Amino acid sequence: MSARTPSGPPAARHGWAQALATVLGALIAMGVVAAPGLWAAGATGLPGGSFPQVVAAAVVTAVGGTVELSGDAGDLAGTQGGLTVMPLSVTLTGALVVGRGFLRPLRRRAVAGAPELAGWAARIAALWLLAVLGLALAARHTYELSLGDGPLGDLGDLFGIRPVVGFSTDVPATVLVGLLWLAGVLVVALSVARGAPLPAGLLRFQASVRPAARAMVRLLLAAVVIGLVVALVVAATRGHPAETFAVILLGLPNVAWLALTIGLGATWDGRVEGPFGLPMPRVLDEVLRTPDVSALNLGTLTEHDGGRWWWLLVVVAVLLVATATVMAARSPARVRAWQHAVRMAVALALTVLMICLTVRISARFGLSVLGIGDLGEGFSGRVLLRLRLWGALGLALLWGLVTGFAGALLARAPRRRHGAGTPR
Known part of the structure; x- marks a missing residue:
């Protein structure tokens, strides 16, 4: 029987399963914060059962995405608009969960190689890209807008106008900004955590x-x-x-x-x-x-x-x-x-x-x-x-x-x- 000698600290466990847990944990936490907040703001009263899409839009804007407002009523009417705002309670929740998930496999170590950190971050980024892409595609809905009883209503009845308005996201821009948001969170997490390992050149x-x-x-x-x-x-x-x-x-x-x-x-x-x-x-x-x-x-x-x-x-x-x-x-x-x-x-x-x-x-x-x-x-x-x-x-x-x-x-x-x- 041969004696085994210690070979240093065990390798960190940061494979695809851990990356998936980090991404899903962040999305669930952000949704859990956004949904009751939107409920308290009255978003459940929106027509067409659009509450899930509104929650998706809130998560998208929380990572830097922009919601575009659009509408159509033929050649007689038009709408225009846009929304740029970050619900930072949702943003902060997601950042804390992502940061903790990223650092957890790296604890109790003093040094980590740059390829190791880059590979671990790339796994999270690949799954995060898919998640943000799915949310950006889901965050869209249309509503029929009532013109009421005033001048607009009279014009609408006269010309048979039924404006339709809705919201959607710029998918490529949302994915790009979402990846930049993730990169910022990971950099801040490494900069803040006292016990997080760094490449030798950055020590x-x-x-x-x-x-x-x-x-x-x-x-x-x-x-x-x-x-x-x-x-x-x-x-x-x-x-x-x-x-x-x-x-x-x-x-x-x-x-x-x-x-x-x-x-x-x-x-x-x-x-x-x-x-x-x-x-x-x-x-x-x-x-x-x-x-x-x-x-x-x-x-x-x-x-x-x-x-x-x-x-x-x-x-x-x-x-x-x-x-x-x-x-x-x-x-x-x-x-x-x-x-x-x-x-x-x-x-x-x-x-x-x-x-x-x-x-x-x-x-x-x-x-x-x-x-x-x-x-x-x-x-x-x-x-x-x-x-x-x-x-x-x-x-x-x-x-x-x-x-x-x-x-x-x-x-x-x-x-x-x-x-x-x-x-x-």
């Missing part, structure tokens, strides 16, 4: 990138938790629980991360018109329901709803200092305070850029009959929300430098007490 970046990446994820999740507490209090004290839970299950990170940037001092440009509205607290809808594009920031919120919105500034300052302190405490002691400040500034600016790309909203729908466009508020509307990016990035860099330096100084005292040395 030298571990000490500088991972503390900052983890700090930004903590910041974003802390903002969501605070938003959840506020939303539950509002639901319990001010009524309208269905609307509040629809926001929680579909757009809680949208609201929380919007508030985070406003607390930094950033300004969003927006407009709300017609029957549509923002899937957000009513005060934001009211500030933006003006004839022209309006500014949404601490100043306009305070003018509209009193001085309590300045508390956002205090909350954001506390969150950033706490984030910077934890980041400095988890970084090597040899890192100087100014290096912490620079890393915090860069990380916060990238986070604000991500918020800009994911929280923005663009929605437009219009109906015209015999060339008479947008007859009545019931048949047209527009929602727009976009960040003034360069100003926001500048504020993020400034906040990051100040809070990063303060966090480095606050992290020194515990290190002195524990004899871990101080940053030089």
